[in-house]
Amino acid sequence: MEDKKTLRIGLIGYGFMGRTHSNAYKRLGDFFPELAYRPVLKAVCARNEERVKAFADQWGYESIETDWKTLIARDDIDAIDICTPNNMHAEIAIAAAEAGKMVLCEKPLARTVAEAQPMVDAVEKAGVKNTVWYNYRRVPAVTLAKQLVDSGKLGKIFHYRANFLQDWTINPELPQGGEALWRLDNDAAGSGVTGDLLAHCIDTAMWLNGGIKDVSAVTETFVKERLHQSTGEVQKVGIDDACIFHCHFDNGSLGLFESTRYARGHKALYTFEINGEHASIRWDLHDLTRLEYFDHRDDSVVRGWRSIHVTDGDQPYMDKWWVPGLSIGYEHTFVHQVADFLKSLETGESCSPTFKEAQETQKVCEAVLKSAESRSWKETGVDW
Amino acid sequence: MEDKKTLRIGLIGYGFMGRTHSNAYKRLGDFFPELAYRPVLKAVCARNEERVKAFADQWGYESIETDWKTLIARDDIDAIDICTPNNMHAEIAIAAAEAGKMVLCEKPLARTVAEAQPMVDAVEKAGVKNTVWYNYRRVPAVTLAKQLVDSGKLGKIFHYRANFLQDWTINPELPQGGEALWRLDNDAAGSGVTGDLLAHCIDTAMWLNGGIKDVSAVTETFVKERLHQSTGEVQKVGIDDACIFHCHFDNGSLGLFESTRYARGHKALYTFEINGEHASIRWDLHDLTRLEYFDHRDDSVVRGWRSIHVTDGDQPYMDKWWVPGLSIGYEHTFVHQVADFLKSLETGESCSPTFKEAQETQKVCEAVLKSAESRSWKETGVDW
C-alpha cells in the first residue's frame, strides 16, 4: 500500500448512491491491487450534520463537511463525487472543476441540455478528469456485449430495444419530494423515468449501437397529484411516470425504448436486445450474470439462444473476482467504474462516459420529452 | 355421427392456412363430440388443378373446383373458408355472402379499411355467420389471460405491450411474390408485418384491453429491392419489414407494439404483457403452453412471477385434450375456433372476431401505416 498514489475523495450526498460509491472505493484495492492509485475516503459532505457524521463513522470517512463549497475549497481533496439530487449537479460540478478538482457525477448529468452545457465547458476548460456514473456499462455481461458488437459478430444491426420497468410508485398515497422521494419531484429530478431510468438505457444503447438521430415519444403521468413532503400540500405531479419512444440510430437501425414505474411485477427490470444480421444479444438486470446470445452461423439443427453465465476469468472483469459459476452483483459495477477511472489516471485517457458523452445522452432525453410534449418527431442533435 | 347436423365447407386456397383449417375441421368431432354440428370437407378450390387435386386427395375433400365463383354457386356448400392472399379476400367474401354462404376469412380481413367496408356490409346485409381467423385468441393460455382480465384480477391497466418477431427475410436474395412469397409483395398482401403480424397483436390487444384510440408509428424496409417472382425483375419492395408503434387505449393505458422479420433468433415470437394495478400477465408463442402471472397480493416474501402450465381440465379448452402436464400445440387454436364457430350455430350468437370486429383491427393497422408515412399521430376511429 505504501507505494500507492492516492486519490482523495470528497463525497457529496450520503443517500443510496453515496453508499454504492463508498463501497466501491473501499473494495477497490482488494480486487484491483495492480492499479497505481488507491482511493482515500477523505471527506463526506451533507447538510444534516448528525446524519453525515453517522455515515462517515459507518463508512470510515476521515472527516465531514456540511457545506459543499467548503469541501471543494479544501486542499486535501483530489476528486469530488456528486451524489446529490439532480438539481444540484450543475452548480457543484462547475465549482469543483473551477477549483481544479476531478469530478465524478451521478447520472443524469443534469436536468436539461442547457444545464449540462456549462458543466461540460467547465471540466473541459479546467482540464480535469470527469466521468458520469452510468454504471450498467460495467456489468460484466454488458461489457461482454460491447466486445461482441465491436468484434463485428452481429453484422449489420437492424433493431435495438430496451426497457426499464419498475412498479414502486403505483400506490397513489406515496408522497413526492423530500430526501427519500425527490425522484418524484420534478423540480429536483428534472423529469421522471426519462432521466432516472431511460437515461441508463440510452447511454448503454449509444455505447453499443451508436448515435440516436431522432425520436418519437409519448409520456404519461398516471397519478396526477401527490402530497408534497416539503410543502405538506397535495400538488400536481410534474414528472413522467412512464415514457415510450422509438427512434432511428445513425447506423440505420430502429430503436425502441420504454420505461415506467407502473409495471407490476418488475422491481428494476432493465433489459436490452440487439438484433443483427448474423447474431443477436439480450440481457436483463434481474439476472445480470447472464448474457443471452444467438448466432445464426451455428449448425442449424442445434441453433438456439445461448445462456452465457458470465463468471469466467476470460470474461470482462471476472478475473478479479471468484471462480467460474460464482456470481457477483449490482454493486460491483461501481467498483469496475472506479477501477477504470483510476486506470485512466495512469494512462491519461478519459474514463467513459465523460461529461461530454453524458451530455449527448441528455440530448436524447430532452428530445424525448419535447417529442412527447409536442406529439411530433424530434431530431436529437446527438454527435456520437 | 348419424344424428349430427353438417356444415359443408368449401375451402379456397390450399397453402399453409388451407392445411391448418383442414386439420381443424377433421379433428373437431374427435374432441368436441358434444357439438350439434360436424364440418364436412365438401370441396377445395384453387387455380392449379393438379395441385388442388393432390391436396383434396391428401386431406379427404370430396371434390375440387378451380374457379371460386363456381364453388360459391354450388348448392351443397354451407360455408366458404377463404385462405387466399389478402388481395382476394374482399371479392370472394362479398360474393359468398351475397350467395348466402357463411364466411370464414383468414386475417387480415382486407388490405385497407375501405376494402373491408363492403365486406362487413355484405355479411351484415346477408345476415350470414362470419368470422376471421385470429386464431391466437384461442391458445388456452391466451383465453385464460382473457378470463383473468375480465375477472378484474388485474385492476386498472397501465401498460400493454406486444411484439411479433421473426427473422426469415433477412437474406436479401429471397425474392418477393409468387405463391410462396406473396407476403413480401405489397400488391398481394397490402402491407408487410403490419397486416401479417401486428394485426394478430392488435386483435388480441383490443380483445383483452379494449379499443386503441390513437397511434404513433415508424416503419422500415431494410431490403429495398428484391427479385419479383412474377415479373422476373428486381423491383422496389413495397412492404414494411418492420413496424413499431405506441398508442393510447380507451381505458387510459399506454400501448407499445413492435413487429419485424429481421430479429435474428426469433422464429415466430409473438409475446404480450399486461401490467395492471394488482397483477400482471405475460405470454409468448414459442412457449405457448405457459402463462406467466404476477399477483401483488401474494404474501410479500413469496411473491414472484408464476409460470402456469396451462394443461389442466379447469383451464380453457383443456378438458377436451389430454391430462395435466401434456401439452397441445399451435394447430389446436384452429380446432378451438371451429368449435366455437359451430357452437355459435347452435346458440345464434356471433363467433368473435366477426368481420365487424376485424375491421376495427384494420382501422388500427391503417392508422399505423398512415402515422408512419406522415410521421405524426393518427386517430384510429376504432369503436370497440
Place this chain on the structure above:
Amino acid sequence: MEDKKTLRIGLIGYGFMGRTHSNAYKRLGDFFPELAYRPVLKAVCARNEERVKAFADQWGYESIETDWKTLIARDDIDAIDICTPNNMHAEIAIAAAEAGKMVLCEKPLARTVAEAQPMVDAVEKAGVKNTVWYNYRRVPAVTLAKQLVDSGKLGKIFHYRANFLQDWTINPELPQGGEALWRLDNDAAGSGVTGDLLAHCIDTAMWLNGGIKDVSAVTETFVKERLHQSTGEVQKVGIDDACIFHCHFDNGSLGLFESTRYARGHKALYTFEINGEHASIRWDLHDLTRLEYFDHRDDSVVRGWRSIHVTDGDQPYMDKWWVPGLSIGYEHTFVHQVADFLKSLETGESCSPTFKEAQETQKVCEAVLKSAESRSWKETGVDW
C-alpha cells in the same frame, strides 16, 4: 387414397391411451401422405358395450367388439393395438400373435420379465410385426437428442440422469383400482411409478446411452392404505409411490433415475440430461419443444446452454407439420410412431422398440424393484 394399402386396426381398450392411438391413426394420412399404408379404424373392443359404442361413434371405428378373443379371430383385422391395464397385455398379445396379427402394445410390456418372455417368444415365433408404445422417443427434440448422441458430438458419456415427477396421488382420499385408477392397484399395474413412469425413462436412456448393467434402488409407499374401488374396502397399497435408483451403464457412465407421484408442482415432468466429454444435452416434457444443448467447443466467452426450439424443417419429423416457431404437442409422438410403424411395413425392418427391446427395459424395472426390496445391488441381465 385409392392406391394406398391399408392396415386394419383392432383396438382393445378405450381409455386415455385408446384416445391417443386413435387420434394418431386418424391424423397419419394428412401429414404423412407419402407412406404406402394407411391405418383403418376397423374395430374397437371393450367389455362395456354402451361405452365402447360411444367411443366408436366418436372416433369413427367401423365396428365394436366386447370380447377381445372375438376381435382377434376376425379376418378383417391386421393389427391388434393393446391399450388395456398391464395385467391383460400378455394374454392378449400372445393370442394375437398366434392368430398372425401384428401387435402394438402399450407400455410397460408386462408386469414382470417372466410375463414378458412368452410375449416376445410369441411374436418372434409368429414372425409378426410388433412394437411397444414408448412414445417419448418420438418427441422431435428427443429424436434430435438421439441423432446428436449417435453423431458422436458428445464424446465419451459420463452421466445420464432422468426423472419423472408427478403430484396427483398425494391426497390419501384418492382410492385405488377400478377403471380410472388401476394404476394404483398393484395387481393390475404390476408396480407403481417404476412400470408406469420409470419404464419410459429407462427405454429412452438405453436407446440413447446403451444397456444398464446393474442397479441400486429404493422405493417408498407414502400412503400405505387406500380404499379399493373394486372391493369397497380399505386395502394395503401394493405399488411403489416413489422409486429412485442409480446404476452403471455398459459404457461406463453413471445413471441416476427418480420417479414419484408426490412431487408437488410437477404434473408430468419427465426430464433427462446427458453429460459427455464435449457436450451435454437436456430435455423436459413440460417444455417438450425445446432441447437444451451445451457444446464445450464453442468459443469460450460465448459458451452457454443453447435453448433449441425444435420446430424447423430440418429437425426430426418437423417437415411434416407447420413452420418454424410453431409447436406441436404430446399427441404427435403417437402419430410419429404410427408413421414409423407403417414405414417398417414397407422396408421390412422392425419398428423400435420391439417386444424384445421392451423386455430389456422390463429387466431393468424388475432389477430395480428387487434391488429396493433386498436393499442390495442387482445385475439387470440386459443385453442391449
Place this chain on the structure above:
Amino acid sequence: MEDKKTLRIGLIGYGFMGRTHSNAYKRLGDFFPELAYRPVLKAVCARNEERVKAFADQWGYESIETDWKTLIARDDIDAIDICTPNNMHAEIAIAAAEAGKMVLCEKPLARTVAEAQPMVDAVEKAGVKNTVWYNYRRVPAVTLAKQLVDSGKLGKIFHYRANFLQDWTINPELPQGGEALWRLDNDAAGSGVTGDLLAHCIDTAMWLNGGIKDVSAVTETFVKERLHQSTGEVQKVGIDDACIFHCHFDNGSLGLFESTRYARGHKALYTFEINGEHASIRWDLHDLTRLEYFDHRDDSVVRGWRSIHVTDGDQPYMDKWWVPGLSIGYEHTFVHQVADFLKSLETGESCSPTFKEAQETQKVCEAVLKSAESRSWKETGVDW
C-alpha cells in the same frame, strides 16, 4: 467505530477461501453497523513468506506469520480462521481451541469422522466459539427457504433432492496435488466431490429437512491416474470424481444427492428441491438470487411455480444491501456468516453450523463413502 469491541482475526491460508473470508471481515462494518463487534485483520499465516506478505499487503492484514503455531500463541489474536487444505484442519483447530482461541474452520470439518471427533471435543472442552463455513445456508434465498420450511408452509415432506455439478476436471491432463489442486489429492482432501461438494448439499439438507438416517451410494473415478505435482509422477487418483446416493431422512422423506466434476456445461451448479404435501421449493447457485416456490393452495387456474427475486428488504439479510431488484452475489454469504458469528458473541448463542453440527455432516459423508465401497446401505448414526 471507537465504541466497538473488536474480534482480532488470525487467518491461516491465503487461497480462494482466504480471499472470501478476508473480504467478508472487511465489509462487515459497512453493512452491519449495528453489531457490537468489529473484525480486525490482525494477522495472516502461511508458509511462503513472500506470498503471504503480498496477500497481507493487498488485504490489509497488520502482520504475517509463517508458522501457524506461532500465530496461535499470540496474545493479540481472538479467533483463528482455518483456510488450509483439509488434512491440516484437525491439528490446527485443536491447538487453537486449547490456546483458548475461537475457531472458524473451512468445510469439510475434517477428512473423517474420527479426525473430527477430537476437534469437537477440543472446542467443547475449551468452551470456545466455533463455526464451520458452510456458507450456502446464508444465501438470502436459501435462508428464505429455511424460513418457509420452518413455518410449516410445505406440510409433510416427501422428497429432497440436491446436486452439485461441475465440469472442471474432465481434462485428463490436469494434474493432482500442489497448492492449487490439492482438492484432487486424496491425502490432502480426504475425498473428492463427497467432501468438497456433497458436504455442502448435506449440510443444507439436514438444516432444512432434518437428519439423514441411512444411505446407499455409488462413486466413480473417471480419470484413474494423474500426474502428481508434488512427486512429479503419474499416480493413481484416490478421490471420487462423482458420487450419487439416495437416503432416508428421519422424517420419512426420501433423499437423492449427486455430485460430479464431469457434468459438461455446469460450472458450480448446486441445486436443491424440496417437495412437500402443500408446497415445493427449489433453488440453484447459478441463479442464486431466485427462489422458486410452488404452492398448491393457490387458486387452481393460476397455480404455478413462482420465481421469487429475493432482493426485498423483508427477505433475509436484504435490508442490509441495496434496493429491490438489485442483486448481491456469492461473496455476501460469507459476510452474513461473519455477521451471525459476531451476533453470537453478543447473544451467547452458538453460530450454526458448529463443529458438532459439522461432524454430523461428516458422518453422512463417511457413510456415503463406505456405502459406495461396500456396495451396501449404511446407517449414518447422525443425531440431528
